[in-house]
Amino acid sequence: MFNSFAHDLSLYGRLILMQIRAQAQYKLNLTLDIFCSFTVTVLEFIAMLLFFIAFPNVLGWNIGEVALLTSIISLCFGLAEMAGAGVENFAETISHGEFDRVLLRPVNVVIQVIGSDFRLRRMGRILQGLLGFGVALYLLPGLQWTIGKFLALALGIASGMLIFIAILFLGATICFWTIEATELINSLYYGARTMLGYPMTIYNRGLQGLFLFVVPVAFGSYLPTCYILGKTLPFDLPQGVVFASPFAACAFALIAGLIWSFGVRHYQSSGS
Amino acid sequence: MFHFYLAVARTTFRRQVIYRWANLAGLITNIFFGSIFSYVIIALYHVRPLVSGYSVLDTLRYTWLIQSMIMVVTQFSWVELMLTIRTGDVVSDLSKPCDFCWYWFSRELGRALYFLVYRGIPTYIAGALIFGLGIPGSWRSWLAWGLVLPLSVLLGIAYRFLYNIAAFWLIEARSLTTLAGVIPLLFSGSYIPIPLLPLWLRSLINWLPFNGFLNLPVQAVLGKLTGEMLWFESGIQLGWLVILVCLARTLTRAATGRVVVQGG
Numbered sequence: 001m002f003n004s005f006a007h008d009l010s011l012y013g014r015l016i017l018m019q020i021r022a023q024a025q026y027k028l029n030l031t032l033d034i035f036c037s038f039t040v041t042v043l044e045f046i047a048m049l050l051f052f053i054a055f056p057n058v059l060g061w062n063i064g065e066v067a068l069l070t071s072i073i074s075l076c077f078g079l080a081e082m083a084g085a086g087v088e089n090f091a092e093t094i095s096h097g098e099f100d101r102v103l104l105r106p107v108n109v110v111i112q113v114i115g116s117d118f119r120l121r122r123m124g125r126i127l128q129g130l131l132g133f134g135v136a137l138y139l140l141p142g143l144q145w146t147i148g149k150f151l152a153l154a155l156g157i158a159s160g161m162l163i164f165i166a167i168l169f170l171g172a173t174i175c176f177w178t179i180e181a182t183e184l185i186n187s188l189y190y191g192a193r194t195m196l197g198y199p200m201t202i203y204n205r206g207l208q209g210l211f212l213f214v215v216p217v218a219f220g221s222y223l224p225t226c227y228i229l230g231k232t233l234p235f236d237l238p239q240g241v242v243f244a245s246p247f248a249a250c251a252f253a254l255i256a257g258l259i260w261s262f263g264v265r266h267y268q269s270s271g272s
Numbered sequence: 273m274f275h276f277y278l279a280v281a282r283t284t285f286r287r288q289v290i291y292r293w294a295n296l297a298g299l300i301t302n303i304f305f306g307s308i309f310s311y312v313i314i315a316l317y318h319v320r321p322l323v324s325g326y327s328v329l330d331t332l333r334y335t336w337l338i339q340s341m342i343m344v345v346t347q348f349s350w351v352e353l354m355l356t357i358r359t360g361d362v363v364s365d366l367s368k369p370c371d372f373c374w375y376w377f378s379r380e381l382g383r384a385l386y387f388l389v390y391r392g393i394p395t396y397i398a399g400a401l402i403f404g405l406g407i408p409g410s411w412r413s414w415l416a417w418g419l420v421l422p423l424s425v426l427l428g429i430a431y432r433f434l435y436n437i438a439a440f441w442l443i444e445a446r447s448l449t450t451l452a453g454v455i456p457l458l459f460s461g462s463y464i465p466i467p468l469l470p471l472w473l474r475s476l477i478n479w480l481p482f483n484g485f486l487n488l489p490v491q492a493v494l495g496k497l498t499g500e501m502l503w504f505e506s507g508i509q510l511g512w513l514v515i516l517v518c519l520a521r522t523l524t525r526a527a528t529g530r531v532v533v534q535g536g
Contacts, residue, residue: 054316054323054468055317055320055323180293187300195308198311198312198315199315
């Protein structure tokens with residue numbers, strides 16, 4: 001069991017390395033792509049900051065606090081987007097009949113799907129997240145850092161990334177039945193990113209509950225941010241909950257994984 | 273010849289009608305994002321009742337009108353023309369006995385009309401139902417909108433045409449088109465309502481062609497822009513339209529002079 005896991009991991013490493021090498025061949029193209037995606041995401045970030053010229057705060061959150069929240073979600077999403085590109089493209093894998101070949105190989109299906117693509121050019125959003133993080137720290141000079149806060153941040157970003165990839169797997173599962181409904185999962189994927197870029201208290205309790213207990217993206221960004229800024233958590237959750245983010249992420253990923261394997265078992269090739 | 277372009281526009285309209293599920297999914301996306309922005313705006317307005325003459329209801333209406341018109345005027349990233357250049361299919365369009373520019377303009381006009389009917393109106397109705405927006409403006413302001421809208425649509429088409437024909441010179445222009453698609457979103461009011469910006473930034477944006485995409489027609493509907501100011505700003509945008517179309521035609525001529533078709 002452990003052996004096969006180690007084997008899968010090394011295989012994944014090789015697949016990714018291959019992708020990176022291939023993409024690094026076209027240096028000018030790659031630089032241009034990273035620059036463009038960086039600029040696109042920075043423009044979104046600037047637009048968000050511009051709101052704070054007319055309004056001093058949004059439900060008690062000032063510009064620096066929202067910048068911190070937004071950049072953390074950018075990091076979660078950017079990492080997921082870079083590593084999960086193969087899952088994101090799954091509709092194409094299915095429609096080209098490529099998945100039949102994947103099933104024939106004596107290798108873990110998930111490793112093959114997730115290892116089939118790795119987008120270096122999505123570095124742009126991660127760079128924007130880092131830049132935003134720097135801007136937030138500049139705007140929040142009084143912020144005190146502790147080991148606990150660092151830990152909450154690191155766990156949060158890793159968990160957020162895992163949850164976003166799990167959402168992509170849910171979307172990919174739909175492709176076993178139809179490839180026309182992919183945009184619905186996009187609403188959840190991009191929607192969660194946009195929604196959680198703002199303090200969650202602006203939404204009603206139903207939506208807050210959705211992103212905490214059903215699709216727990218808030219564990220990746222909102223809860224750690226509240227913890228770092230010393231704000232109260234929604235639903236009067238105790239502060240210690242922020243360290244449970246890996247459990248929330250793994251539970252969600254596990255459920256997504258079960259749904260995915262149900263889909264794999266019910267996959268019927270187009271047969272042409 | 274006019275009949276030919278009319279037929280082209282009608283054909284693209286009818287072709288677009290076929291993609292029912294794609295349109296429904298897109299509609300849901302528009303409504304979803306409109307709702308997120310609305311929650312943000314409602315929360316922001318807790319601390320201030322009025323920003324440069326815009327109440328929370330005005331800003332919500334503004335947001336939903338923008339959300340309804342995005343697909344009509346600009347679209348997020350449009351690469352249809354670029355892809356024909358990359359695959360070489362552009363040759364068959366170039367050899368059609370009509371003007372290449374006007375051919376694409378007619379196609380896109382057909383699509384714009386489609387998105388107005390099947391995307392724009394349903395989006396606004398949804399927003400009006402969820403957030404109790406009602407119908408803004410008066411018959412006068414809707415008349416002004418009707419006059420400005422064709423200008424906006426043509427500006428959007430000319431702009432998209434321009435960044436697509438960059439593919440004649442660049443092999444992989446995809447990421448550049450994404451960037452080109454996002455810039456107008458910032459300056460036309462879809463990322464942040466223009467009236468919420470400080471005065472110096474607004475007066476700068478007024479001179480950009482992107483102002484004519486969405487901000488100008490939406491302000492016209494809301495009745496926030498009337499009389500001389502409306503004429504003045506529409507005049508600027510008409511000037512931009514002339515410039516962009518001339519540029520599109522010149523570049524097309526330059527590009528088609530150097531097209532080399534790979535035989536096969």
